[in-house]
Amino acid sequence: xxxxxxxxxxxxxxxxxxxxxxxxxxxxxxxxxxxxxxxxxxxxxxxxxxxxxxxxxxxxxxxxxxxxxxxxxxxxxxxxxxxxxxxxxxxxxxxxxxxxxxxxxxxxxxxxxxxxxxxxxxxxxxxxxxxxxxxxxxxxxxxxxxxxxxxxxxxxxxxxxxxxxxxxxxxxxxxxxxxxxxxxxxxxxxxxxxxxxxxxxxxxxxxxxxxxxxxxxxxxxxxxxxxxxxxxxxxxxxxxxxxxxxxxxxxxxxxxxxxxxxxxxxxxxxxxxxxxxxxxxxxxxxxxxxxxxxxxxxxxxxxxxxxxxxxxxxxxxxxxxxxxxxxxxxxxxxxxxxxxxxxxxxxxxxxxxxxxxxxxxxxxxxxxxxxxxx
Numbered sequence: 001x002x003x004x005x006x007x008x009x010x011x012x013x014x015x016x017x018x019x020x021x022x023x024x025x026x027x028x029x030x031x032x033x034x035x036x037x038x039x040x041x042x043x044x045x046x047x048x049x050x051x052x053x054x055x056x057x058x059x060x061x062x063x064x065x066x067x068x069x070x071x072x073x074x075x076x077x078x079x080x081x082x083x084x085x086x087x088x089x090x091x092x093x094x095x096x097x098x099x100x101x102x103x104x105x106x107x108x109x110x111x112x113x114x115x116x117x118x119x120x121x122x123x124x125x126x127x128x129x130x131x132x133x134x135x136x137x138x139x140x141x142x143x144x145x146x147x148x149x150x151x152x153x154x155x156x157x158x159x160x161x162x163x164x165x166x167x168x169x170x171x172x173x174x175x176x177x178x179x180x181x182x183x184x185x186x187x188x189x190x191x192x193x194x195x196x197x198x199x200x201x202x203x204x205x206x207x208x209x210x211x212x213x214x215x216x217x218x219x220x221x222x223x224x225x226x227x228x229x230x231x232x233x234x235x236x237x238x239x240x241x242x243x244x245x246x247x248x249x250x251x252x253x254x255x256x257x258x259x260x261x262x263x264x265x266x267x268x269x270x271x272x273x274x275x276x277x278x279x280x281x282x283x284x285x286x287x288x289x290x291x292x293x294x295x296x297x298x299x300x301x302x303x304x305x306x307x308x309x310x311x312x313x314x315x316x317x318x319x320x321x322x323x324x325x326x327x328x329x330x331x332x333x334x335x336x337x338x339x340x341x342x343x344x345x346x347x348x349x350x351x352x353x354x355x356x357x358x359x360x361x362x363x364x365x366x367x368x369x370x371x372x373x374x
Contacts, residue, residue, distance in 0.1 A: 022052045028357040032052045038059065038061075058070070088109065091117065109141055109363065169282070170282045171349055192224050202271030209316075212315075225249050226253045266326065268281075277301070281299060282347050290331075
């Protein structure tokens with residue numbers, strides 16, 4: 001696995017995706033190497049997952065060079081290992097899928113987690129490079145996986161390319177008592193935002209909307225923001241500077257605290273302008289949380305009518321929808337129950353891993369047949 005920041009999954013949807021896959025591929029008969037960046041994790045060698053090894057390799061830890069430098073070093077490193085499959089994650093890393101395919105005659109896969117070139121943090125040149133990554137992901141690997149039907153349609157229309165649709169998944173929720181939050185000095189009733197502090201996640205819209213709520217609702221349901229900057233320090237600083245008194249910035253959280261946040265949130269808000277298929281949204285649904293999301297296609301797809309939507313980028317509509325939800329506890333409860341049933345039925349990491357394992361086996365057989373002339 002190449003392209004993710006590393007293991008364990010401290011933060012980031014791709015890192016979580018890779019970890020959940022790796023956890024299940026061992027029992028399916030695969031040994032997995034996860035390439036990790038030094039600034040993300042100190043782990044190197046045997047992990048806590050049987051059959052999974054973490055290979056910590058260097059990178060140039062800057063906004064523009066971190067991912068591609070680490071991918072280049074990892075791609076060259078993998079040529080010296082007896083690897084059957086090299087699986088890249090995201091558009092930028094997928095640019096280098098030709099290295100193991102053409103230089104190492106290995107089976108290669110790229111998973112597209114979203115159209116990264118559209119992220120606000122990238123300038124014109126970086127966006128152009130990532131658009132090249134999109135085109136490459138449709139041509140360079142043996143197989144291209146997409147995590148949403150919207151991405152599948154995009155590749156079919158824009159690149160005339162058939163892709164394998166394998167979505168993200170959820171794990172069974174671990175419910176935590178509000179006491180966990182009280183011990184951290186946090187409120188028991190709150191609105192939750194859980195994502196990196198990057199412009200396309202829309203935290204600034206939620207700050208504006210929450211600030212415009214009537215005072216009684218703001219005080220009763222403060223806003224908790226779980227996440228931090230991703231090479232976007234100036235944006236994160238701007239958010240913190242404009243926040244009002246009922247906003248709590250928690251930084252990156254995981255484990256018991258994150259479970260307690262998902263267990264007790266009055267509303268989970270995802271006001272993003274760009275997603276692949278949000279693991280945060282799937283987990284919110286899986287915990288039975290009422291969700292309020294922007295109406296971009298991947299969010300609409302994931303929620304399937306079991307969340308309240310608002311027009312993407314419209315802070316006024318977001319405020320109105322948030323106020324209506326907070327004033328309707330019965331409606332929130334019913335929506336959360338329906339959403340949970342939907343998420344459990346349609347999104348499972350076990351099914352994701354099984355479909356990925358099946359793809360791997362088919363691909364290895366195809367490549368071996370081609371190379372032997374069979």
